[in-house]
Amino acid sequence: MNHVSARGRGRRTPARLRAALVSIASGVVAVGTTVALASSASAGTTLGAAAAETGRYFGTAVAVNKLSDSVYVGILNREFNMVTAENEMKWDATEPNQNQFNYTSGDRLVSHAQANGMRVRGHALAWHQQQPGWAQNMSGTALRNAMLNHVTQVATHYRGKIYAWDVVNEAFADGGSGGRRDSNLQRTGNDWIEAAFRAARAADPGAKLCYNDYNTDGQNAKSNGVYAMVQDFKARGVPIDCVGFQSHFNSQSPVPSDYQANLQRFVNLGVEVQITELDIEGSGSSQADSYSRVVRACLAISRCTGITVWGIRDTDSWRASGTPLLFDGNGNKKAAYTSTLNALNAGGTTVPPTTPPPTTTPPPTTTPPPTTTPPPTTTPPPTTTPPAGDGDCTASVSLNSWPGGFVATVRVTAGPAGLNGWVVNLTLPSGATVTNAWSAQTTGSSGDVSFRNVSYNSTVGAGASTEFGFQGTGNGPTGTATCARA
Ligand code: G3I
Numbered sequence: 001m002n003h004v005s006a007r008g009r010g011r012r013t014p015a016r017l018r019a020a021l022v023s024i025a026s027g028v029v030a031v032g033t034t035v036a037l038a039s040s041a042s043a044g045t046t047l048g049a050a051a052a053e054t055g056r057y058f059g060t061a062v063a064v065n066k067l068s069d070s071v072y073v074g075i076l077n078r079e080f081n082m083v084t085a086e087n088e089m090k091w092d093a094t095e096p097n098q099n100q101f102n103y104t105s106g107d108r109l110v111s112h113a114q115a116n117g118m119r120v121r122g123h124a125l126a127w128h129q130q131q132p133g134w135a136q137n138m139s140g141t142a143l144r145n146a147m148l149n150h151v152t153q154v155a156t157h158y159r160g161k162i163y164a165w166d167v168v169n170e171a172f173a174d175g176g177s178g179g180r181r182d183s184n185l186q187r188t189g190n191d192w193i194e195a196a197f198r199a200a201r202a203a204d205p206g207a208k209l210c211y212n213d214y215n216t217d218g219q220n221a222k223s224n225g226v227y228a229m230v231q232d233f234k235a236r237g238v239p240i241d242c243v244g245f246q247s248h249f250n251s252q253s254p255v256p257s258d259y260q261a262n263l264q265r266f267v268n269l270g271v272e273v274q275i276t277e278l279d280i281e282g283s284g285s286s287q288a289d290s291y292s293r294v295v296r297a298c299l300a301i302s303r304c305t306g307i308t309v310w311g312i313r314d315t316d317s318w319r320a321s322g323t324p325l326l327f328d329g330n331g332n333k334k335a336a337y338t339s340t341l342n343a344l345n346a347g348g349t350t351v352p353p354t355t356p357p358p359t360t361t362p363p364p365t366t367t368p369p370p371t372t373t374p375p376p377t378t379t380p381p382p383t384t385t386p387p388a389g390d391g392d393c394t395a396s397v398s399l400n401s402w403p404g405g406f407v408a409t410v411r412v413t414a415g416p417a418g419l420n421g422w423v424v425n426l427t428l429p430s431g432a433t434v435t436n437a438w439s440a441q442t443t444g445s446s447g448d449v450s451f452r453n454v455s456y457n458s459t460v461g462a463g464a465s466t467e468f469g470f471q472g473t474g475n476g477p478t479g480t481a482t483c484a485r486a
Pocket of ligand 1: 086087129130169214246277318
């Protein structure tokens with residue numbers, strides 16, 4: 001079944017067609033493919049809001065010990081709607097002694113994110129670096145089992161709270177081999193990566209599972225190696241949903257000319273792509289131009305679902321001397337910030353509000369590129385029941401279900417007067433429970449549940465849309481979702 005959404009804010013749409021598009025966005029629960037219209041320019045005033053206009057997120061790496069810095073937190077809460085723990089969810093932090101887990105810092109970040117309507121990218125379950133000393137000294141079956149236990153325990157602890165996990169980080173070698181990097185993990189056997197992905201899927205079926213690496217941003221021997229692995233995983237049903245491109249750039253390693261083409265070839269394998277650790281050393285207009293190139297490349301690809309910068313202010317960066325970020329040391333917006341925001345506001349393809357199924361069925365590897373061309377804006381109005389809301393807004397739910405659980409993505413579309421606060425109500429079937437929500441505050445977790453806007457998505461222009469989502473156990477909602485002004 002197709003779910004057609006109207007999100008072309010600012011487009012001149014004939015009144016009858018507009019009414020029809022609004023009507024189909026109301027109370028329709030759809031499963032499967034989503035056809036989304038490209039967004040047109042509308043001024044998001046923050047990075048997160050501007051990215052959300054096209055269904056994407058804009059995130060940052062966060063160092064939890066900086067959450068007491070008011071300037072840092074002010075920018076974080078204002079600008080970003082996705083966070084990645086810079087170090088706090090890594091193996092050395094979460095399992096300092098074997099089988100003794102410490103989630104204190106990671107949990108602080110998750111709490112901060114949930115309180116502020118942000119989602120969380122988990123980073124990273126298995127990596128040759130930042131291993132605790134006890135693991136560094138292990139090998140063979142003992143290390144393999146310890147790694148799988150780590151993946152299982154950590155992904156289970158954060159089950160339902162993580163949008164996407166970097167399951168395996170930086171496992172390919174630099175240079176021209178295109179092969180795996182030598183490491184204690186690699187020496188446990190070439191199948192260690194797929195074993196980690198299977199363990200992560202079993203522990204948290206709702207999280208997208210990503211492979212993440214650097215120097216894979218253009219087409220080269222290393223990215224060819226990752227490409228072959230993803231192709232093989234998809235063909236054999238190994239659960240992989242996304243590939244992260246770290247995108248650490250400087251004058252020696254600038255944004256590659258084939259950056260977009262490289263992202264697209266991975267999407268064509270049937271995975272999402274995400275820009276996961278973006279930073280670009282430099283200053284002024286050349287840095288600003290490079291940032292806008294990266295943003296434009298992602299926005300040109302409908303399954304490039306979000307961008308994360310690796311820190312907030314230049315002084316927060318792991319490469320502080322290269323001033324690679326969007327805010328200066330005082331928290332002022334740089335030219336790179338403005339070019340990034342402008343590129344986001346220029347729009348692009350819209351991300352389909354679907355999540356990958358947690359099954360291991362391999363999709364065909366010959367799927368054509370899903371959207372480099374926006375679908376036509378004249379989709380014929382299907383016949384559906386009229387909106388059940390009061391005319392202020394409508395809500396449509398896309399559901400991705402599996403035995404025992406579901407992820408719902410809800411699109412809120414404003415009526416002709418626009419919105420400055422909204423609430424969506426729906427009813428879950430008996431036995432279903434909401435375990436996690438993003439970009440909305442939840443009241444109730446079973447039966448009648450309501451979802452209210454958070455600060456960055458309260459304002460929705462006339463005819464425009466915003467999205468939130470939630471994950472649950474049991475069966476997802478099948479009835480009408482209603483939307484009202486809050
Ligand atoms: O917390 C200790 C502190 O107690 C101690 O006094 C100090 C002395 O060196 O070290 C502090 O830990 C440092 C930690 O960052 C927190 O600041 C580590 O030494 C340092 O090695 C660690 O660096 C991190 C690096 O990963 C380690 O590989 C960076 O913050 C982090 O930004 C960086 O992130 C990686 C991604 O995970 C993967 N991709 C590459 C990226 C950049 O290297």
